[in-house]
Each structure stands twice: as structure tokens, then as C-alpha cells.
Amino acid sequence: MSLDPNRDALAARDLLAAAAREAGEVARAYFRVGATTSAAVKTKPGGSPVTDADLAADALLKRRLGEAFPEAGWLSEETVDDAARLGRRALIVVDPIDGTRAFVDGDPRWAVSVALIFDGRPVAGVVHAPALEETYAAARGAGAALNGAPLKPPIRSDGAGYRVAGPKPLLNAMGARLGATMHIVPFVPSLAYRMCLVASGALDFAVAGANSNDWDIAAADLILEEAGGRLVEASGDRLRYNQARIQRHVLLGAPDALAPRLLEAFRAAAGA
Template sequence: MSVDADIDALAARDLLASAAREAGVVALEYFRPGARTSAQVETKVGGSPVTAADLAADSLLKRRLLDALPEAGWLSEETIDDFERLGRRSLIVVDPIDGTRAFVIGDPHWAVSAALIVDGRPIAGVVHAPALDETYAAARGGGATFNGAPLAAAAGWPPRAAAGPKPIIQAMAAKLGSPIEITPRVPSLAYRLCMAALGAVDFAVAAENSHDWDIAAADLLLEEAGARLIDGSGEPLLYNARQVRRGALLAASAAAPPGLIEAFRAAISWRPN
């Protein structure tokens, strides 16, 4: 498949889904529901954990996806970024285990996240939660699915349920003047954003310092489900830049009233540049 010459979003989605499921099988070999992982665990610079399962899944994804998409660049949480990707039109973005802390302690809310970026935006994305047997998949113009069924984001107003950091959501609720039920902490950010695409919550929030590998696949899933992922500017996110760390983000239905974005901006103290 040559994405630069002939972009096929549906084929790319299917490729990502197949690879993500294979990576999930690898990770599950080390996963122990309700108990500590059998994988060796180390601490990366910055204090976050990495396991042998992360590295094994990352290696599989890199081999599988770059073999199929040799013209694409590569960006992964578990691979050193050499910025060679910046000269490429297309980019594969993966997080082999999003929610490693959950994985380590036996919490099933972790996911394999994979996206294909072309010209700065995702055209295919998959978030696969192996321990929950859940797969979210999307192709640009081809819709979004959850285990094969169409996805549609919630569009109710006022919002009644949300997922994300409690202080931000409480501040938004105060601004909106409406009580909002906060979902218990979801360790995987990709999975949390998918909850908004699924309509399980009215909106989801990511605190600042998320990275492109956490969000790229879910971004497209949200868009194809009738929602959007934005920062305080309200504009769509662009990918394959040198900086991959993000500020606070909001995932909500594209039909949500402007008041929701205004409440989000107030909660994160956002100011225009």
C-alpha cells in the first residue's frame, strides 16, 4: 500500500485494526487481570513505567505497519523520535499500550492506539482494548465503529456525564450551572476519548501534557462519529510537527453549543495568543 501515491483510508483502517489486534495478543500474554503483570517493569526518564509488553507490542506494530506503509514516517511513545518523520507526507502514530500503569496492576482499561496521518490529519485510526474485547475503528469519510457497529457521539444538552480530570470538569459544571456526573478515572486517554465518540459520556477532557500518540486515533474516531477534539482555540489539531505534547483538550459532539467550549476555556484559563 502506497499512501503517498494512492490514499485508501478504508484499507489503512483495516491494516491498523489487524496490527492492533496482533499487538493486543502479544500484550495479553503479560497481562494478569486484577494482579500485577508478569512483564518486567522499568521506569523511563520522567517517571512513567514501561514494560516488556510495551516494547514487544511496539516492535510488532513497527514491523507490521512499516512493511505495509514504507513511505510513512514513524512516531511512537516507545521509540526515540529522530524527527526524520518531519520530511514525510504520511506518518504512523502509535501507543502500543496506552495506560501502562493500569496494565501493570491488572486494570483492563488500557488500549493499543494506532493512526495514519496524511498531510497533518488522521485518515485512519484504531483504538483496541484487548482485555475488554473492544475495538474502535475509523476511516476518513467511512464512518466510525465500535466492534463493527456504527458510532454516534452524544449531543444532549445540558451535558450530564463526562470523563476526565475532576477539577476541570467541576469548574466547567460551575460555569454551565449544571450538575455533571464524573466517570471514575479512565487510565487510557485514548479509551477515555472513545467514550465520547461512543456516546457513553457527553464530553471528555484531557489535561495538558498529553501526546500525539495518546490522541491521534481517537481524534479521527470522534470526527467520524460526529464529534471533535479541540484545544482552547477550538480549531482541529494538526499532526507531524516537532512538538508532540498538547495542552488541555476537549472531546464533544460537533453539535454542542458554544457554551461548552466557553466553559472549557474558562476551566483551563485559556487565553488567545
């Protein structure tokens, strides 16, 4: 399709969702709940794993979304980055399996993450968790949904503390600054899924340590924004995509109503 982001965000979201579900089925064929994947596993430079399932899902997404958005550049964890994308107004950002270690070990909290960027911000985004049968999707200006049900995260009071996810030292430092109890949930291996839990209200907020990449967060960024939240670095500014730098500093995902207070504590904790 020839993209007009003001007109076509919903159609783009639906195309991304269909492709993400198809890629999820490709990956799911290799997944074993509570057991090691049947896919061959290799180690990439830097020590992170990649499986045949990652590569097969990535190839499917590149084919499907390349056909749907021929004018868009491409950025994926499993594809060599091409600087030519920087000259495109539109960009597809993909993580075919966000949470590969979880996938390998039989933990169902992995996801296919797909976003369409236009002029530096997401206009459509999908985080599909096949093993959990959960699909988060958003289109700019049209809201966010989980399995078709609209998302709006509830706000809990400080008196009840905060239900949170992310690196414990950073969260505990924030709790000390806020004078609030941090109820830290067990590690959520998919960063995209972690931020979607904020969008759904399952978490009050979440943080990510330094060195996440754009493919980890682009889709969840829009989902959180359209649900009434934000994903930011310590500056507090909305993130910009299709830049030369794709690796991020520490990140905070939070509802808009909580963000001003949380940001002060987040900056202090991140600085420490």
C-alpha cells in the first residue's frame, strides 16, 4: 500500500497484525512449553542466542511487509542493518522473537514485535504473544487494544505501592526516592511484552536497563501511548526512530497520570 499515515494507520495496523500472527505460528511450531525448543540454536556475536525459528519468522515478516509497504525501509534484529533506511520516511521495525532465551527454554512470555514508523514515530504497532494467545495492537489516533478490547491502564494509589517490572536496583532506588513500596514481579523476558503489561494495567510501570534496541520497543511504544501512557528515556521526551543510533539508555514505561512524579525518581535512580 502507498502510505498516508493520517488515513491508513488502521489498515496498516491490521496488516501488521496479520503478519505477526503468521510469523507467530511459524515460530510456535518450534516452541515447547516447559521444554527446550526443537529449533537449532546458535550464538550471535555478543552472546545472545538466535534460532531457526527467529530466522524463519524474520524472513516471513520481511516478505509479507515488504510487499505491503514497498516504500518502507527495514530494521530487524535478525537482518543486517542497511543505512539506506535513513533516507526513507517510512520504516518497518521488527523483532521476530522478542525474548529468544525464553523461547528456547519453554517460557511462553515471548512475542513477535512489529511497528511501522513514519517521520520518526510509530503509526501502527503490534506485539503478538503466540504462546499466551495475546495480541496487543495500536494505530495512531485510534487507541490500543488487547485481543480487540480497548486498553486504558488503571491508576493505583501510592498507598498500595506499585506493581512493577524491570531491573531490581533501579526499581528499588526509585522506590526509596518515592517513599513507596515496589512490588517487583518476576523477570519478564520480552521487553515489548513487559511494556504492554503497563498498557493493560497489569503493571503500574516498568523500566528497562540500558542497551535495549529499537526493535525491542517501537511497537510497545505506540501501544503504551495509545493506551494513555508513554515510553521515555530520562529526558522525558517521546522517542524518535529511524535514527543512526538504535540502542537506548534506560527506559521508563508509565501511564501519563503517573509519569511526572515517576520521572523525577527515574532520573535520580538512573543517574545513580
